[in-house]
Amino acid sequence: MAEYFITKTSLEQSSLLLVDDNPVLAASSEILDALRQSGDPGLASFLAEPLLSRPDAQGQVAVSWYCDTEGTPRPMEGLSGAMREDVADRLAERVAAVRAVSAANPDLSAKIDAALSIIARSDVLVVGGQPVLINWGAVPRAVVAGQMTQAAHFDATFGELLPRTSEAAVPFTKAAPAAAVVAGAAATGAAANAAPADTSDTAQDPLGAVPVPDPDPENGDGGNRPSVLAVFWPLAALCVLMLLVLIWLLLPGTRLFPPEPSAVALEMRDGSEEALRDINRGLEERIAMLEDGLENGICTPEGDFILPSGRTPEGLLPPSADPSTDDARLQDSPPEALVPPNPERVQVPQNRTGEGETEDQVTGIVDIIEQKTVLVIASAADGTGFGTGFFVAPNIVFTNHHVIESAIVSGEVLVMNEALGVPTPARIIRHDGPFEQTGGDFALLEIEGANAPYFDLLAPEQEVKGQAAIAAGFPFDIVGSDVRFQDLMEGRSTVAPDLVITNGIVNTQQQIATNVSVLVHSASISKGNSGGPLVDMCGRVIGMNTFVSEQAFRNLNIAQSMPSLLRFLGAGQGGEVTIADSGCAPNITPPQAPTPAPEAEAAPAPEDTSE
Secondary structure (H helix, E strand, O other): OOOEEEEEEEEEHHHEOEEOOEEHHHHHHHHHHHHHOOOOOOOOOOEOEEEEOOOOOOOEEEEEEEEOOOOOOEEHHHOOHHHHHHHHHHHHHHHHHHHHHHHHOHHHHHHHHHOOOEOOHHHEEEEOOEEEEOOEOEOOHHHHOOOOOHHHHHHHOHHHHOOOOOHHHOOOOOHHHHHHHHHHHHOOOHHHHOOOOOOOHHHHOOOOOOOOOOOOOOOOOOOOOOOHHHHHHHHHHHHHHHHHHHHHHHOOOOOOOOOOOOHHHHHHHHHHHHHHHHHHHHHHHHHHHHHHHHHHOEEOOOOOEEOOOOOOOOOOOOOOOOOOOHHHOOEEOOOOOOOOOOHHHEEEEOOEOOOOEOOOOEEEHHHHHHHHEEEEEEEEOOEEEEEEEEEEEOOEEEEOHHHHHHHOOOOEEEEEOOOOOOOEEEEEEEEEOOHHHHOOOEEEEEOOOOOOOOOOEEOOOOOOOOOEEEEEEOOHHHHOOOHHHHHHHOOOOOOOOOOEEEEEEEEEEEEEEOOEEEEEEOOOOOOOOOOOEEEEOOOOEEEEEEEEEEOOOOEEEEEEEHHHHHHHHOOOOOOOOOEEOOOOOOEEOOOOOOOOOOOOOOOOOOOOOOO
């Protein structure tokens, strides 16, 4: 198997080309072996090695693609200039070499030719400077349905990427690729796509030997002299076309090239590289801490793991079998404990309900988060989207700009949670975004007449790196299959789905641009968590979950951190919030050791009845 993972795709079973009633991809081992034996070391990596799953109920086949070339895969169609020309030349060489292998292996010819069919231009990737094909041995639905000829499909894929500088740069005729596709799909038709040979003298003449008409005896200048209109109408049509193009270019908003990235975007790109290095350093430090704990900790006879400090990995005293002892009561855990505590056992002082003060009362952190976090639904003419938000004042909800972006001009925003009861209209007060342009992704919503419990926000000078954190929201990966969520989004119900809670560690806090700071954490989030709170174990917001950065071998969970949040909140209406500036020592109920079962009473000895 090839060493480096490229990507994973899903193909319709009906799109796979067949040879001898079997998918070409199923013969990938034979095809790749033939390419490896060609003597060209780079040719085997031209076709990515597929790992296929069984088709699902919808006829979709999941395929993982691998290659022997190390590097970050990029679509070839996204390249430009000299780099694209260089890769195009290599692509032409690779295609020519594959066809040579096909000609040298008659038994595999149909399969190898069919391998040069791909779904779209985006299936030609560049890895380590070399072209690599994925989704090969397949054609799109339009070709399967006969809505597009295979020749036209080839022109729309390879034909757009191969060099056009000379005939020599294209190592095959236009008809050859179409014939190859037909051969792969039905093992027939190559001859049908080729024009019949012409052995006449005209065919041998490179100028075509076009016959000259007899002169017109009356005019004496040839009977087919074109009129002035016939000579000049192409030039006139071209002038009109150029005029129309010029008018189009002068229209406001017309662009021939993508806009230049903003200064913030360029700064964030440079800062992100340093952030990744900092993340890696933080992960290495955490791995060292965990390895040290495993090496020096001990397991007690009761099954508890105790660190050299005498505490559990959660930072608690060992569980006691006697619930009346002090060790079994609510304990403080250091925020930098080796592993995050179970949120179900974390208790938070409840000082605010939205209706008055409550003294000397603690509540489970999960209950607190559920009261203060909301589902945000943005409806517009082009559809409905959703995300997460949280209360920062009795009637103010804080969320991401991209969650409510579709409803800014004309649309409706609704928020709801169990405390509100029903979807409640909200008014957009302020917003800042998109993130790539402004470095911020924020929006404030006002709910008229609301008096809800709300979060404190942790002061930005408080250190949170290495501390446990909780992410709350409505990730589509989970709530998407909830019948209540489906009914809510389709207007059949007003019941909100359950809030999803995940916990993890803050890996790093990084400033990636002048006024852009983020937290990278390990609490799992996905689409739908956007705008939701990242909360410490004392119930204070330390960031707003905004996006997931997909890397080659991992995903990074990104939250905008307190300096960015407070900068936006302090810039206008609705930004009056409560700031907490104390450290955090979570109150945690330790897990109780199981109470030993009472020993069974010994059965009385039988009476001796012998005489």
